[in-house]
Amino acid sequence: MTITDASPEADAPALPPAPLPVVQGSTAGTDHKVIGTLFVAAALVFLVVGGVLAVIMRSQTAAPDLHAVGANTYRQLFTMHGVVMVFLFLLPLWLGLVTALVPLQIGATRMAFPRVHALSLWLFVGGAGMVAAAPLASDVLGGWTLSTPLPEGAAFKGDGVDLLVLGLIVVAVAAITVAINVLATVLQLRAPGLTMARIPLFSWSATVSAAVMLLALPVLVGALLLLFVDRHYGGHVFNGFTGSRGGNPLLWPRLFWFGAYPLLWALLLPALGAVSDIVPVFARRRLFSHQRAVAAIAAVGVLSFAGWGSEVANLRRARPLFALGVLLVLVPVASLILNWVATAATAARQDKTLKERFRSVPMLHARGALGLLLLGLGGELVAALDAGGQSHRNYWGVATQHSLFFGAALVGAVAAIYYWAPKLWGRHLSEKLGRVQFLALVGGLFLTVLPMFVLGIQDMGAHTSSYVADGDLGPANLIASIGGAIVVLGVLLLVLNLLVSVVAHRGVAAGSDPWGGHTLEWTTTSPPPAANFAVLPEVRSETPLLDLAQSETQP
Amino acid sequence: MTAVAAPARTDATPAPASAAPLALPSGVKPTPALVLPDRTRALGAYLFMVADAMVLATIVAAYFAIKDGSSAWPPTGVGVGTYIPFIVTITLTMAACSAQWAVRAVRDNDQRNVAIALVFTIFLAVAAANAEWAAFAKAGFGVGDHAYGTFYYVLLGYHVAHLLVAVVLLALLAGRSLLGHFSADHHDPLRSGVLYFQYTNAVWYAVATALFVLSRVNG
Numbered sequence: 001m002t003i004t005d006a007s008p009e010a011d012a013p014a015l016p017p018a019p020l021p022v023v024q025g026s027t028a029g030t031d032h033k034v035i036g037t038l039f040v041a042a043a044l045v046f047l048v049v050g051g052v053l054a055v056i057m058r059s060q061t062a063a064p065d066l067h068a069v070g071a072n073t074y075r076q077l078f079t080m081h082g083v084v085m086v087f088l089f090l091l092p093l094w095l096g097l098v099t100a101l102v103p104l105q106i107g108a109t110r111m112a113f114p115r116v117h118a119l120s121l122w123l124f125v126g127g128a129g130m131v132a133a134a135p136l137a138s139d140v141l142g143g144w145t146l147s148t149p150l151p152e153g154a155a156f157k158g159d160g161v162d163l164l165v166l167g168l169i170v171v172a173v174a175a176i177t178v179a180i181n182v183l184a185t186v187l188q189l190r191a192p193g194l195t196m197a198r199i200p201l202f203s204w205s206a207t208v209s210a211a212v213m214l215l216a217l218p219v220l221v222g223a224l225l226l227l228f229v230d231r232h233y234g235g236h237v238f239n240g241f242t243g244s245r246g247g248n249p250l251l252w253p254r255l256f257w258f259g260a261y262p263l264l265w266a267l268l269l270p271a272l273g274a275v276s277d278i279v280p281v282f283a284r285r286r287l288f289s290h291q292r293a294v295a296a297i298a299a300v301g302v303l304s305f306a307g308w309g310s311e312v313a314n315l316r317r318a319r320p321l322f323a324l325g326v327l328l329v330l331v332p333v334a335s336l337i338l339n340w341v342a343t344a345a346t347a348a349r350q351d352k353t354l355k356e357r358f359r360s361v362p363m364l365h366a367r368g369a370l371g372l373l374l375l376g377l378g379g380e381l382v383a384a385l386d387a388g389g390q391s392h393r394n395y396w397g398v399a400t401q402h403s404l405f406f407g408a409a410l411v412g413a414v415a416a417i418y419y420w421a422p423k424l425w426g427r428h429l430s431e432k433l434g435r436v437q438f439l440a441l442v443g444g445l446f447l448t449v450l451p452m453f454v455l456g457i458q459d460m461g462a463h464t465s466s467y468v469a470d471g472d473l474g475p476a477n478l479i480a481s482i483g484g485a486i487v488v489l490g491v492l493l494l495v496l497n498l499l500v501s502v503v504a505h506r507g508v509a510a511g512s513d514p515w516g517g518h519t520l521e522w523t524t525t526s527p528p529p530a531a532n533f534a535v536l537p538e539v540r541s542e543t544p545l546l547d548l549a550q551s552e553t554q555p
Numbered sequence: 556m557t558a559v560a561a562p563a564r565t566d567a568t569p570a571p572a573s574a575a576p577l578a579l580p581s582g583v584k585p586t587p588a589l590v591l592p593d594r595t596r597a598l599g600a601y602l603f604m605v606a607d608a609m610v611l612a613t614i615v616a617a618y619f620a621i622k623d624g625s626s627a628w629p630p631t632g633v634g635v636g637t638y639i640p641f642i643v644t645i646t647l648t649m650a651a652c653s654a655q656w657a658v659r660a661v662r663d664n665d666q667r668n669v670a671i672a673l674v675f676t677i678f679l680a681v682a683a684a685n686a687e688w689a690a691f692a693k694a695g696f697g698v699g700d701h702a703y704g705t706f707y708y709v710l711l712g713y714h715v716a717h718l719l720v721a722v723v724l725l726a727l728l729a730g731r732s733l734l735g736h737f738s739a740d741h742h743d744p745l746r747s748g749v750l751y752f753q754y755t756n757a758v759w760y761a762v763a764t765a766l767f768v769l770s771r772v773n774g
Contacts, residue, residue, distance in 0.1 A: 180602040188595045218606045222613025234699030246625045246702025
């Protein structure tokens with residue numbers, strides 16, 4: 001970090017590997033960049049685990065009448081794949097990226113509560129361990145919604161599910177504490193001049209996402225607590241229909257989806273924010289309308305609470321209302337997409353480097369996320385019109401969730417990783433490996449999801465573990481299975497890239513502002529020092545670095 | 556405590572490293588946000604209470620959903636007493652007042668009254684927790700007997716757990732006030748702690764209304 005006169009930079013042959021931003025001394029355990037990085041690392045481990053589970057499942061359904069795994073094992077794989085991907089991958093991935101980046105983006109030196117942040121990490125690790133150990137204790141067959149069969153079903157018994165329920169409570173509490181921390185940081189620690197309307201869109205989406213989590217995750221915690229009391233102490237909340245003793249199993253899916261549906265949107269929101277930050281930087285202009293993007297992201301957060309009932313069967317009278325709820329949340333997402341397209345379309349055409357910039361790895365992933373988002377929005381549109389209906393229980397729902405809440409969120413997150421890796425870890429990820437990985441990941445996702453939509457039209461049940469050769473389900477299933485394997489290959493290439501470029505220091509050392517960024521994180525060194533900033537520029541708009549560049553060119 | 560603290564205070568030449576809380580290059584002014592702005596901890600406490608209230612709201616919503624689907628609530632033959640909930644309500648209302656007394660006293664820089672008020676509050680809170688324990692012991696039904704029983708133990712347990720956390724917090728605050736950590740200008744932790752205690756009282760009113768008042772109203 002310190003360059004002395006004795007060793008001028010130009011004559012230095014090869015720079016020794018720069019250390020990771022591990023802070024020495026007493027602040028090491030509470031540096032938000034370190035904790036965020038550990039969250040991301042944990043998430044990537046579980047992404048590989050969840051991906052391998054998916055490949056095993058897809059090998060069972062690749063062709064008719066296969067017996068790779070039994071029906072019971074398949075249901076367990078089904079449960080753990082869903083639980084791992086939502087709660088142990090997407091959730092910590094965003095908790096990590098958000099807490100590592102938001103203080104840098106808003107010009108803060110720290111999180112509001114650094115020790116609580118560290119507590120969150122270790123709570124998550126503990127909870128994730130409990131969840132991961134659950135299938136070792138006994139069969140876990142409920143699906144990721146813990147509701148098929150209904151909680152009272154005989155197949156739902158066993159210590160494994162108890163462990164799963166408790167583990168999920170701990171993970172949810174960890175996420176709630178992070179959400180509180182993010183909200184307090186954004187509300188209280190912004191740089192002077194950085195009003196709420198001016199904060200970068202990734203930070204804004206993180207704020208909205210944290211607010212949604214703050215309200216939605218406690219609903220899951222309350223429901224899981226009641227479920228645990230039912231299962232462990234013989235309570236009668238969901239243990240139903242036992243005469244005068246009370247209890248109603250139909251209550252479970254309602255409580256669960258009331259928390260889980262907004263949570264899924266909260267996990268997609270930071271991806272939308274990341275793309276909103278990346279597109280203008282690579283288009284070399286301001287976002288078409290920052291205000292409308294702020295409004296759209298906030299609207300997604302608010303309206304995400306309106307559509308939960310579309311996932312629940314037997315809500316006859318309320319069905320049109322929930323259909324409308326889902327349709328409403330799609331409007332701001334569409335507005336955000338138009339904002340990105342308008343920004344890219346009006347980029348300076350005379351700029352010769354534009355084409356090259358649009359083909360850089362972060363921008364490629366942003367475009368991949370856009371493609372999956374459009375596909376998922378189409379799926380969700382149809383599913384909304386069929387609120388509570390069959391398309392939520394067959395492969396149409398699987399395809400929609402995997403393009404929107406998994407595909408777009410994952411690829412958006414990978415775009416964020418390529419874009420901010422130089423800042424956070426001081427090293428660029430390999431561009432060559434990145435392009436191959438992009439083809440595998442995004443190509444594989446489309447190859448998986450498109451046939452799944454076809455299977456939805458053919459009404460293949462979401463839980464089906466085996467099917468007969470008579471029908472015409474074979475080809476689409478085979479393509480989806482091949483696609484799934486390619487996605488896992490893409491994930492492994494991403495992990496390899498991170499290991500080689502960042503952990504082994506093989507990546508190109510990054511300057512403080514490698515992309516020509518617009519926001520405050522690019523003013524500090526890469527990686528930033530313990531306290532993030534030595535000095536901050538004056539903030540007069542949502543793009544302080546563009547203002548600075550303009551004031552330098554127009555003296 | 557004092558034996559350790561005293562030499563540090565009288566040390567005429569403190570180590571220069573202790574002046575800067577975080578390592579910055581020498582000669583560079585720390586950015587303004589290095590110091591936590593006022594009320595940040597209170598904001599954190601408020602946000603925590605929002606999340607906690609959502610957990611409670613979920614359980615209470617489930618309570619009313621089950622209640623509305625039941626033919627008799629509480630089930631026929633289950634008597635719900637009014638004596639213990641009444642005692643707990645009065646005790647906690649007194650404790651709410653004495654907790655505010657502590658906040659008023661610290662604003663006047665009156666450390667003695669802060670400690671007295673906190674100890675008094677702790678005493679009342681423990682008494683309320685004890686009364687609730689009696690409510691468990693004398694209920695006459697178990698958590699697995701019927702849905703009302705499940706919610707009875709979950710909701711009262713939810714309050715008792717919060718109350719015990721509040722007692723620990725108030726005890727820590729009483730200790731800190733005796734050590735002279737608070738003044739008229741600096742008492743953010745005391746305010747946050749009392750705020751949390753008042754929140755646990757709000758939890759009690761919600762729980763008691765659901766379990767003992769509205770349970771008698773059959774819609």
